[in-house]
Amino acid sequence: MSAILLNGKACAEMLAEEQRARCDALKARGIIPQLAVIMVGEDPASAVYVRNKERACQRLGIASRMIHLPETASQQELNAQIDALNADPAVHGILVQLPLPGHLNESEALLRVSALKDVDGFHTLNAGRLAQGAPGMLPCTPKGILYLLRQAGVALDGAHAVVLGRSNIVGKPVSLLLLRENCTVTICHSHTRDLPAITRQADILVAAIGKPRFVTADMVKPGAAVIDVGINRVDGKLCGDVDFEGVEQVAGWITPVPGGVGPMTVAMLMENTLEAACRA
Ligand code: NDP
Numbered sequence: 193m194s195a196i197l198l199n200g201k202a203c204a205e206m207l208a209e210e211q212r213a214r215c216d217a218l219k220a221r222g223i224i225p226q227l228a229v230i231m232v233g234e235d236p237a238s239a240v241y242v243r244n245k246e247r248a249c250q251r252l253g254i255a256s257r258m259i260h261l262p263e264t265a266s267q268q269e270l271n272a273q274i275d276a277l278n279a280d281p282a283v284h285g286i287l288v289q290l291p292l293p294g295h296l297n298e299s300e301a302l303l304r305v306s307a308l309k310d311v312d313g314f315h316t317l318n319a320g321r322l323a324q325g326a327p328g329m330l331p332c333t334p335k336g337i338l339y340l341l342r343q344a345g346v347a348l349d350g351a352h353a354v355v356l357g358r359s360n361i362v363g364k365p366v367s368l369l370l371l372r373e374n375c376t377v378t379i380c381h382s383h384t385r386d387l388p389a390i391t392r393q394a395d396i397l398v399a400a401i402g403k404p405r406f407v408t409a410d411m412v413k414p415g416a417a418v419i420d421v422g423i424n425r426v427d428g429k430l431c432g433d434v435d436f437e438g439v440e441q442v443a444g445w446i447t448p449v450p451g452g453v454g455p456m457t458v459a460m461l462m463e464n465t466l467e468a469a470c471r472a
Pocket of ligand 1: 333356357358359360361362363380381382383384387400401402403421422423424453454457
């Protein structure tokens with residue numbers, strides 16, 4: 193058996209056409225959606241991510257404002273920049289590119305972003321809303337994963353979803369979103385005992401641990417939907433947390449790396465920015 197490919201790149205491109213039309217409609221009403229991205233320092237991976245986000249904005253006609261602070265910027269300078277963007281009615285979405293240099297407090301910066309402009313969905317208020325099932329800004333990677341699963345017609349109601357990883361940006365929020373869809377959710381982490389026995393029960397398996405090719409074919413239930421969130425570099429090549437070649441022989445659906453969850457994350461950032469502009 194060979195799994196159906198969940199092609200995030202193609203899905204994001206299809207969605208982009210619809211998003212472009214929504215962006216044009218907002219502009220016709222005099223609203224130019226705008227995303228502001230703050231990057232501090234020179235982290236090369238962050239620079240690539242920021243450039244991708246800027247390009248995605250350009251493709252849709254969303255205005256982008258890139259603010260690059262020096263590596264030595266103080267917390268006060270970063271806070272002042274966030275405050276200015278919060279107060280600017282032309283800005284609908286604000287994103288603080290992570291990681292920040294070690295001397296800066298990430299949680300303080302994320303909390304400072306207005307919850308209404310928090311297009312990353314990392315603000316405690318939005319995380320709390322998600323936990324309580326209330327409407328709010330959803331984090332982009334988990335939202336993109338749900339979009340991919342729905343597009344593919346994967347049955348969610350009553351499915352056993354196993355999530356590997358419990359980070360605030362992927363593991364926890366994707367677990368809550370799957371729970372919202374009436375999945376039975378098991379969250380695993382580095383202290384979980386006999387992980388393969390749990391993963392083999394999964395109808396939906398989400399791997400978000402940052403360990404190259406960790407999930408192997410013997411850990412996957414035949415026919416399962418396997419979502420690979422991991423982005424790892426091995427010998428200069430990108431790979432996910434799933435051993436793609438082995439697992440695609442067993443799974444029912446699988447996301448590739450690159451071209452799976454990554455493009456959907458950017459697509460959902462655009463979605464959140466358009467939603468924020470709409471509300472404004
Ligand atoms: P974190 O490092 O914040 O979290 C990793 C999680 O994996 C932790 O909860 C950790 O457990 C768990 N873990 C580590 N080792 C094991 C193990 N052997 N067995 C079970 N669980 C384990 O990572 P992120 O959530 O930020 O990111 C995960 C991966 O996803 C990374 O590769 C990252 O680059 C990628 N990513 C991709 C995105 C995309 O758009 N495609 C977006 C965001 C991230 P514990 O809590 O016990 O330490």
